[in-house]
Amino acid sequence: MASRKKNPSKARRYSVKEKEEILRYVDSVNSKQGRGGQTAAVKKYGISALTISTWLRGGGASSFKIGKTSSNGAGGVIAKLAAVHAEIQAKEKELASLRSQFEKLKSSI
Known part of the structure; x- marks a missing residue:
């Protein structure tokens, strides 16, 4: 039986506070420049653009303030x-x- 290689990278979990901070940054860049907030956040925080877009589709920064x-x-x-x-x-x-x-x-x- 062949042994399988395990993926050395594990999924990173972000706290609500971290998500709020990142999404606020995206919103601030978008409000100043009109666009480009997601790309700027990817470069600044080193996270996936897919992750940020998933959070944005979930309702943005305000969605994390429910409690x-x-x-x-x-x-x-x-x-x-x-x-x-x-x-x-x-x-x-x-x-x-x-x-x-x-x-x-x-x-x-």
């Missing part, structure tokens, strides 16, 4: 949806209260 849940995959999207839904409900409740006040004041005229 303990990752925004990669359905769990992060669901958590973000729940947060937005809760905010909408709070605003609708506040709006209903303001409308009630408005109607009371309007009827008192």
Whole structure:
């Protein structure tokens, strides 16, 4: 039986903080120059362009600020949806209260 060679390079895992830093750098270069942020990040941080593009497709730097849940995959999207839904409900409740006040004041005229 032939022995197999193991791949000496292992996948690098990036923390959320590292991803945020790299994606912020990409955004800053893109905002200054209009483009080229991904290439600049590849040169500066020495990581794959494919890795950065995968992170960018995942929602950019803002996607990593949700909290303990990752925004990669359905769990992060669901958590973000729940947060937005809760905010909408709070605003609708506040709006209903303001409308009630408005109607009371309007009827008192």
